[in-house]
Amino acid sequence: MTELTGQHLIDGQWTPGGGSFTSDPTTGEGFTVCSGGAAEIDRAAKAAEAAFRTYGWTSREERARFLETIADEIEARGAQLTEIGSAETGLPAARLEGERGRTTGQLRLFAEHIRKGDYLDRRHDRALPDREPLPRPDLRMIQRPIGPVGVFGASNFPLAFSTAGGDTASALAAGCPVVVKGHPGHPGTGEIVADAIRAAIAACGMPAGTFALIQSNTNAAGEALVRHPLIRAVGFTGSFRGGKALFDLACARPEPIPFFGELGAINPVFVLPEAMAARGEEIAKGWAGSLTMGVGQFCTNPGIVVLPDGAGADAFAKTAAEALSAAKAEVMLNEGVAKGYNAGVEKLAKSNALKEVMRGPEAQARHGSPAVFETTAEAWLGHRELADEVFGPAGILIRAKDEDERLAIAEALEGQLTATLQMDKGDIPAAQALMPVLERKAGRILANGFPTGVEVADAMVHGGPFPATTNFGATSVGTLAIRRFLRPVSFQNIDPALLPEDLRE
Template identity: 60%
Template structure:
């Protein structure tokens, strides 16, 4: 089912063209022309979103739940066109895209069920104590309320699950916040299809047209205009550290600063503890290679760094090298990502004390695996080694003792994940590492690999900076909705003036 993009923005229910344009750069097929975003388009979308707050933000939970479910249905109805279009734009295989579509619709339905249950509202009641001495206590109630219009930036590496209708948009809409999305230039036609699905769902339910808008990018000024518009009250972002930090600083510098929920990536360190390395080192190395090269390493949870005792490193290194050598060059999401990957590879290869266990060359839009080894001492001497290389590049840090492994763990910046590979005899060392890993990462794993983020109530996809800009938030799982809510306290209000969800407590 082929889709012919029209190249326009969706502004409050209307498809809008523009004078300035940009060309897409698909992995296969001919490029298409898309209208370039502008500050004026951003302003129109943000103002429409503010106008929609008064109806959508105060609508019953059932209305929002039905909207999320309708979006899922409309996305599924466009399934073949999405798979074909996203595959051409990104180079991702059909099976991956179909799985990602299922994840996208699944999280929409999960959020619908979650808000119907109502627990996310965190409703509280302190009854009045008129006889309390020396002073009586008034009746006090509390409930979470939507913050207002939210800006969402689509991610390059997930054209569905972290893009136009991804987890950020789903959680903002679940919270009762109208959304303005800046579509990613890596997959504009895919974004156009999904935006059409959201608008069709909105129209089905008769919701205010300003509840959702999408503006194409094409210029850096579009993102800046979006986070600086006074109607925008929070931002959700998945992308690079440099781009995310620039937007974060703009949010903080506004006359009214707003929260910026940026997921900026990580190296996701793994620790091969002695018992595990001794009993299954080669298998661990091969499994690491499989996780590392999944999706050409273009996952924010890609395990790019591992730590092991030097006297036990041989089997892990051999297993990883053998497995990686069988993986050829693959198409990456964009030419820019491929170029950045090659630059990162060259930076790591040139660092003092780093040796190549497996080195490969790739050109144009391709990426192929690289594996490097460095001692713990050389690692600590070069902070640049801890910077993410987005792609299938691995660095194995060898240490001389268990104590040095703990010290190396303390040297990592904030991470999305941290992983322990261990056997029963490693429990004592793992116990020493656990407090370090808990402070380091939002998710701690044992005997697994972090690629693959389950969408569920207990998931945390975030962590201390620079993994994310807000260590108390997650961009995956039902707790993601809390990012776009704020608590409101109600003191001695008549029942008729209370929000419906607070009455009768």
């Protein structure tokens, strides 16, 4: 069992530094945690840069074994991770055990992916010395790691999107050392995972600076990470406000760097007429379950539903309200998330453009209850603030009179992580009208399901146009995520002895 130190992991050593804060678990006693700042970030970034000179030139097989060893070490700490993760976040044990499997699965998926080598996109244009009017040089191209990467831990996924989550896994797979700014909502969970990575570094003989964890509850540490000249890219999952501020910092650097921020979405669900008539109540129950899963604390939470106006919409609202009325107020990830959610619900309740469908019991501190409102397409289109994400189990039903209003809603959407079509065979013409719009609005379009639950697979895209993410061409889930931390390098007339091993014949 890992004994918690509350310290940073820098250059392979648990190290104090900076100020301190006390963790705030949902159950049990908090513990004292170091709160790092610019000095700790600087030490970690310099150690990462030194490590890159070796780690960036390791073989794919060496990195694959390293990733698999990290997965093994995380699994060896499974019981402790579940215990402290549940205490810190309020997430149930079953959810955390599933998330741990997703985390180790990501690591092993990237190990398999880099062994295949397809991601390197190797190309070779052989020399044509006799070509007229000019000869062609020998040209070889390959994708190479960019250098140290900064990663921000996410509040809602203490394992799969935090210390050893998808951003860290894909960066390490690419050959990039990682500096993680830990999330203050689950510092103990972060430390245990960091200790697993530290053990894997030792077991595999990797440079000590290949991975670092800086604990902090301040914005200053995050700003220092984004601004540090040795950090070459950043992965972020969190709020629009915080992510946009960091994105602006990344762009304002003397040498700007890519900032891959996931900033949230309302993930619209379009219920088309034939599906509404055939199974509207079934869809309503499914939507209610998706809305309240994990107290709505998913970036793919389906925050709006577009319904054909009429009796079917009445029945949908009634069924959803009945299903949601059975839900109790539940503990949320941390006090800040709960306050933000309850404030967002109050704002919706005061809007003269909305009618209340249902609200759960009044939430105590750090708790949230489901809430659903409804409106017309005309009113929603006239009140753009209704498209703002409320992070938690709150939803808006939008009644559309006809296909034109449904299409207008789709066209008015900002960038989304997902868009869902609830449809039957007879809805294909209506869906065909929506598809050219939705394809430009969302990173993932799905039919007859709900967006909560993101499969970790080669063909997955977890991203989307701004403001869902800051880079529409990237994904944070799936093997395509590795491309964020690579850049193409061309070698002209270079002796094979000087080429990267993967480019030699």
